[in-house]
Amino acid sequence: xxxxxxxxxxxxxxxxxxxxxxxxxISVARVFLALLTAAGAFLLNNVIDPQWKWLTSDIMTMLxxxxxxxxxxxxxxxxxxxxxxxxxxxxxxxxxxxxxPFGASSELAGYLHLWGWKLPTYxxxxxxxxxxxxxxxxxxxxxxASRRRLRGALLGLVGVSxxxxxxxxxxxxxxxxxxxxVVSVVTLIVANLLLKGRTGVLLGLSIPAAIVNESIDAAxxxxxxxxxxxxxxxxxxVSALKLHEVMAQGFYRTEKLTLRMLSQKIDLPEYKTRAxxxxxxxxxxxxxxxxxxxxxxxxxxxxxxxxxxxxxxALDVGxxxxxxxxxxxxxxFEQSPTAYRQSKSHDPLLPADESxxx
Numbered sequence: 522x523x524x525x526x527x528x529x530x531x532x533x534x535x536x537x538x539x540x541x542x543x544x545x546x547i548s549v550a551r552v553f554l555a556l557l558t559a560a561g562a563f564l565l566n567n568v569i570d571p572q573w574k575w576l577t578s579d580i581m582t583m584l585x586x587x588x589x590x591x592x593x594x595x596x597x598x599x600x601x602x603x604x605x606x607x608x609x610x611x612x613x614x615x616x617x618x619x620x621x622p623f624g625a626s627s628e629l630a631g632y633l634h635l636w637g638w639k640l641p642t643y644x645x646x647x648x649x650x651x652x653x654x655x656x657x658x659x660x661x662x663x664x665x666a667s668r669r670r671l672r673g674a675l676l677g678l679v680g681v682s683x684x685x686x687x688x689x690x691x692x693x694x695x696x697x698x699x700x701x702x703v704v705s706v707v708t709l710i711v712a713n714l715l716l717k718g719r720t721g722v723l724l725g726l727s728i729p730a731a732i733v734n735e736s737i738d739a740a741x742x743x744x745x746x747x748x749x750x751x752x753x754x755x756x757x758x759v760s761a762l763k764l765h766e767v768m769a770q771g772f773y774r775t776e777k778l779t780l781r782m783l784s785q786k787i788d789l790p791e792y793k794t795r796a797x798x799x800x801x802x803x804x805x806x807x808x809x810x811x812x813x814x815x816x817x818x819x820x821x822x823x824x825x826x827x828x829x830x831x832x833x834x835a836l837d838v839g840x841x842x843x844x845x846x847x848x849x850x851x852x853x854f855e856q857s858p859t860a861y862r863q864s865k866s867h868d869p870l871l872p873a874d875e876s877x878x879x
Contacts, residue, residue: 525702526564532708533561548855549594556591559584560704579618585645586610588683592652592676596659606651613644645687653680675714682707761797763787773814774839780807812849815839823862831858
């Protein structure tokens with residue numbers, strides 16, 4: 522038992538350090554680190570000093586909610602972090618943590634059993650199943666088949682394991698002694714999946730603006746090969762080079778730009794244009810590609826033109842509304858346009874221009 526627990530903790534620690542080192546700046550990676558922490562608390566719960574069991578119990582109870590959040594950030598096109606599902610996710614671990622100190626011997630034992638233990642247990646199952654549904658419902662959004670399969674396998678495996686562990690702990694069915702074995706095997710499989718293509722499977726889905734700019738410049742000047750999702754080098758063909766030339770001239774600023782309009786511009790069938798964007802350039806979909814280009818320019822202008830209203834910049838790069846611009850900007854830079862401008866400014870007295878960023 523101790524040997525299996527130690528082995529599992531070692532695997533978790535290695536994956537944790539690698540992800541924290543390489544992808545710690547990405548939101549989905551941070552959530553995955555939290556998932557690993559919850560799994561570690563589960564393993565420690567059976568071997569730790571009894572006086573600390575309250576801490577490991579509270580942390581491992583967060584596992585279903587963390588899994589749900591991971592599914593939202595990794596698969597949902599627009600993560601719904603404020604919803605009834607989010608409330609259930611919070612309820613599933615906050616309520617037991619609050620009621621745990623009262624214990625079963627309290628005069629409120631019957632009330633606590635229902636609201637503090639039984640209902641949160643059902644909530645755990647619901648949020649895990651909803652997380653798995655998010656993976657299924659958004660399956661086709663990522664048009665890169667290899668990455669879609671790996672991501673689905675990874676999250677599906679974690680989801681099934683979370684259901685198994687939660688069910689075993691809550692119902693008593695099944696041997697608790699085998700749970701460290703399950704965690705060990707799942708940890709090894711997850712590590713293998715991540716190592717197959719960490720930057721394109723679950724982590725690193727958003728390509729930084731600097732890389733976008735470099736890819737445009739490189740394609741326009743010398744047609745250097747792009748990094749494909751399967752880590753294989755492939756030379757840009759004539760269509761790929763033409764695509765980058767068109768985008769370098771600012772075609773991505775076109776309002777209401779569609780895939781059909783782009784395919785007509787570069788004289789390439791729609792399905793081939795889609796494949797070019799997804800498989801050669803490794804973008805998740807057409808909107809992701811356009812947003813990356815638009816936000817890259819917007820980020821540069823926010824710094825270079827501190828007096829230009831944010832709304833003007835948003836309209837110039839192709840967005841019809843400020844809200845859609847702000848949403849796309851936050852997805853890529855993980856902060857508002859105003860916060861980004863202030864963080865990059867050398868002048869501490871630069872006006873916040875809050876009226877244009879909300």
